[in-house]
Amino acid sequence: MLTVEYLFLWFLFYSFCGWVYESILVSVQERRPVNRGFLNGPLCPIYGTGAVLGVVVLGEVRNPILLFVISAVGACLLEYVTSWAMELLFHARWWDYSNFPFNLNGRICLYGALIFGIGGVVIVDVVQPEVARVTAMIPIMVIHWLFATLFALTVADAIITVIGIIDLEDSLERFKAVAARYSGAMRERVGDMVDGASDAFGGAFNGAPGRFGDMVGESLRSGKQMSSELMVRLRETADSVFNRQQRRMIASFPKLRTVRNNETLEQLREAFRQLRRGDGRR
Incomplete structure (x- = not known):
């Protein structure tokens, strides 16, 4: 023993x-x-x-x-x-x-x-x-x-x-669904910048890699209402959908890849990179 x-x-x-x-x-x-x-x-x-x-x-x-x-x-x-x-x-x-x-x-x-x-x-x-x-x-x-x-x-x-x-893939699915629901309301409230950025937020998870993060970066640089709105929405969505262990894994393993929803994960990770840069410039 x-x-x-x-x-x-x-x-x-x-x-x-x-x-x-x-x-x-x-x-x-x-x-x-x-x-x-x-x-x-x-x-x-x-x-x-x-x-x-x-x-x-x-x-x-x-x-x-x-x-x-x-x-x-x-x-x-x-x-x-x-x-x-x-x-x-x-x-x-x-x-x-x-x-x-x-x-x-x-x-x-x-x-x-x-x-x-x-x-x-x-x-x-x-x-x-x-x-x-x-x-x-x-x-x-x-x-x-x-x-x-x-x-x-x-x-x-x-x-x-x-x-x-254990259910990280399911959480990524829920994140896509919740994010998509924001897009319509955000289009109605602000102009073209919001239209493009909300499209990225709600639908570009199935588009070209990096588009969501690029739109976040553009909105941050624009200094418009979309900056704070998108930032708050993104953080609230991630906090509500992903539990503490999942958020920790996403932050701790930059090379983490999932089988079904890897593109969503990459978009989310890139968006958080853009948000960190935006916070650093404030």
């Missing part, structure tokens, strides 16, 4: 390290703070799972080249299976390497394999011995309490997250 408790605590440690790495990387890419955790807590479970598997399976491997190769291949296999399973469960793909060279179905890529290979060598040969030494210094009773408390919190977090995002 003690071994299981140690493994779980190591899993949390490496999941937290993965969260830090991913949050910094994506925040730099997006030029805004991004909480990259899949769970509500600061954890990226795929990193913790990969690291603990590496420690258990490769702990006795002393050849760094062999360790690198096995770590790279094993991590890519884990990432591919995880991507496939999550797409099957949630009808969405959470990351996409299609723009990277030497990728396989956008689920894994050579760049990631190299990073994971190096990471495996560093974890097994450098980091894990120190982690094991520190955890061995913690009193057994404290280990028991830490395990029981953190395990319960992690399981509860996972359940809340899964329940919250």
Whole structure:
């Protein structure tokens, strides 16, 4: 039992390290703070799972080249299976390497394999011995309490997250329907700018990518009544249709793609980018 408790605590440690790495990387890419955790807590479970598997399976491997190769291949296999399973469960793909060279179905890529290979060598040969030494210094009773408390919190977090995002596709459908109802009223209230922007808001989810966001940007720059009207409507609609978990996922995973309503998701994401720029200019 003690071994299981140690493994779980190591899993949390490496999941937290993965969260830090991913949050910094994506925040730099997006030029805004991004909480990259899949769970509500600061954890990226795929990193913790990969690291603990590496420690258990490769702990006795002393050849760094062999360790690198096995770590790279094993991590890519884990990432591919995880991507496939999550797409099957949630009808969405959470990351996409299609723009990277030497990728396989956008689920894994050579760049990631190299990073994971190096990471495996560093974890097994450098980091894990120190982690094991520190955890061995913690009193057994404290280990028991830490395990029981953190395990319960992690399981509860996972359940809340899964329940919250399982119907993301249905929420996107509802968003399109609610947005469409605004278009008629907005046409009657303001002139041509509203007519074009409300068309984008209510109907351009099935049009060319970026049109909705472009119209939001035009209305923001125009300084007309449409700016505040559309901004309020958009935020109210998103807040009412998407639950907290879904809003968090959309913000945390810029490469998130859905099976049925990906164009709607892209339009919504682009509109929020335009709105953030508009807020920044005020």
